[in-house]
Structures are given as C-alpha cells and as structure tokens.
Amino acid sequence: MNNSKINYKEQKTAIVTGASEGIGAAFSKLLIKKGWKVIGISRSSSKLKAISQNLPSNQQSFKYFSCDVQDLKKLKNIAKEVGAPNLLLLNAGIYSPVNASETNLDLYKKHLNINYLGVLNSYEAFLPGLIKKQNGHIIIMSSVSGWIGLPKAAAYGPTKAALRSFAQSARYDLNPKGIKVQLCSPGFVDTQATSINDFYMPGLMNVNDAANLIFKYMSSNKFEFSFPLLFSIFMKIFSCLPDKISSYLIKKFII
Numbered sequence: 001m002n003n004s005k006i007n008y009k010e011q012k013t014a015i016v017t018g019a020s021e022g023i024g025a026a027f028s029k030l031l032i033k034k035g036w037k038v039i040g041i042s043r044s045s046s047k048l049k050a051i052s053q054n055l056p057s058n059q060q061s062f063k064y065f066s067c068d069v070q071d072l073k074k075l076k077n078i079a080k081e082v083g084a085p086n087l088l089l090l091n092a093g094i095y096s097p098v099n100a101s102e103t104n105l106d107l108y109k110k111h112l113n114i115n116y117l118g119v120l121n122s123y124e125a126f127l128p129g130l131i132k133k134q135n136g137h138i139i140i141m142s143s144v145s146g147w148i149g150l151p152k153a154a155a156y157g158p159t160k161a162a163l164r165s166f167a168q169s170a171r172y173d174l175n176p177k178g179i180k181v182q183l184c185s186p187g188f189v190d191t192q193a194t195s196i197n198d199f200y201m202p203g204l205m206n207v208n209d210a211a212n213l214i215f216k217y218m219s220s221n222k223f224e225f226s227f228p229l230l231f232s233i234f235m236k237i238f239s240c241l242p243d244k245i246s247s248y249l250i251k252k253f254i255i
Contacts, residue, residue, distance in 0.1 A: 018042055052064060119166075148246060
C-alpha cells in the first residue's frame with residue numbers, strides 16, 4: 001500500500017516529542033529554519049527554553065511543553081490546546097547500555113514505558129485530530145537495533161523492534177484515512193545518549209546530518225528509511241543472515 005502524498009509547501013506545523021536534545025532538537029531547529037512552526041515536547045523545560053532563546057529573532061516559531069510521554073492525560077490536554085499537526089515526529093526515548101547477565105528488570109520496564117508505551121501515548125493523544133482532519137504525517141523513530149539484537153541493547157532494542165512492528169501494522173489503517181506513516185531507523189548518531197557507549201560505533205553520524213536526512217526522506221514514498229547508508233546496508237544483511245554468521249560478524253566488528 002502506498003503512503004499518502006503530501007504537499008509540503010502547505011505544511012506548517014510539526015509536533016516533535018523528545019525535542020530538547022539529540023535528533024529531536026536538531027530536527028526541530030531545522031524545521032524552524034525551513035519555515036515550519038514547531039511544538040516541542042520534552043520532560044526538560046530548561047532545555048526547551050534554551051532552544052527557544054537561542055533561535056534567531058526571525059525564527060521564533062517554537063512553542064514548547066514540558067511533559068513526560070508517560071503522562072497520557074497531559075499529552076491529551078496539549079493536543080486539545082494545539083490542535084492537529086501536519087507532522088507528528090514520535091521521537092522521545094531513552095537509551096542505557098545493559099549487561100544482560102545482571103538483573104535489570106527496572107531498567108527494562110523503564111525503556112518499555114518510555115520508548116514504546118510513551119510513543120503510543122503520544123500517538124493516542126494526537127491521533128483523533130489527524131483522523132478528523134483526514135490528513136497528516138507520522139514519523140516513528142525506531143533504530144537498526146530493532147532489526148537484530150546488538151550488544152548492550154537488551155533493554156533498548158526490543159522497544160525499537162516493537163515500534164517497527166507497530167508502524168508496519170498501523171500504516172494499513174492510517175494510509176486510507178490520508179495519514180502518511182514512516183519509520184526512521186537510524187544507526188549510531190552522535191548524541192548525549194550514544195556518548196555513554198564504551199564500544200566502537202561504526203558509521204557514527206553527526207546529529208545535524210541525521211536531521212537533514214530525515215527532512216529529505218519525509219517527502220519520499222519510502223516507508224522505512226535508515227542512515228548512514230553503508231552501515232544500514234550491513235545491518236540489514238546481518239539481520240537476514242543465519243544467526244551463527246550474523247552473531248560472529250557482530251562480535252567481530254561491533255563488540
């Protein structure tokens with residue numbers, strides 16, 4: 001099923017969750033530079049305020065709300081206040097490396113509650129407006145970690161795999177209602193989250209380059225897009241190989 005075609009010249013409003021840092025912040029700034037109005041949502045009001053204050057005087061089209069994506073009630077109140085966006089980037093998430101040989105249930109639950117259920121909360125809050133408008137665009141931020149299990153990603157990876165499956169299923173219901181659904185599955189991007197990794201990250205990408213690629217791909221008809229290209233190709237191949245081979249290659253080139 002093809003995604004709905006959207007005229008981006010008419011697109012003016014984007015809602016970005018996880019907008020205070022990393023890809024969310026870089027993408028918000030890029031959209032504003034391109035003439036969009038951005039509504040940023042994040043737990044950190046101080047970081048959101050800093051983004052707003054550091055914008056050029058002619059680029060003050062940024063409104064923000066301090067909200068944890070685990071708070072569905074507050075998200076629904078925000079949705080009532082701002083209305084239906086043209087673009088909804090479901091980006092909020094956390095990453096903590098995990099040693100699966102240790103007990104980590106609380107950390108697993110935290111990743112699940114923010115990375116997966118938090119995305120569904122945001123989706124649930126803004127979906128009625130998009131359905132009513134019969135037009136819109138949703139980008140769900142997943143990861144190549146959702147393609148295949150990676151070292152230290154026992155908490156993070158399963159949530160991204162769940163988002164991938166959700167997006168794949170949701171498009172069949174949303175496309176006929178005029179809502180375009182895309183899935184963004186980046187590799188390693190240089191952010192505060194990845195800075196805590198103590199292992200080699202092949203293809204590590206600048207966060208602004210990542211934001212530019214999201215902007216490029218969102219006007220395409222691709223359902224899932226990933227970057228950097230070479231690393232994504234390798235990871236896709238790894239995910240299709242027999243486990244004995246893929247696990248050997250991951251241990252050789254990533255660990």
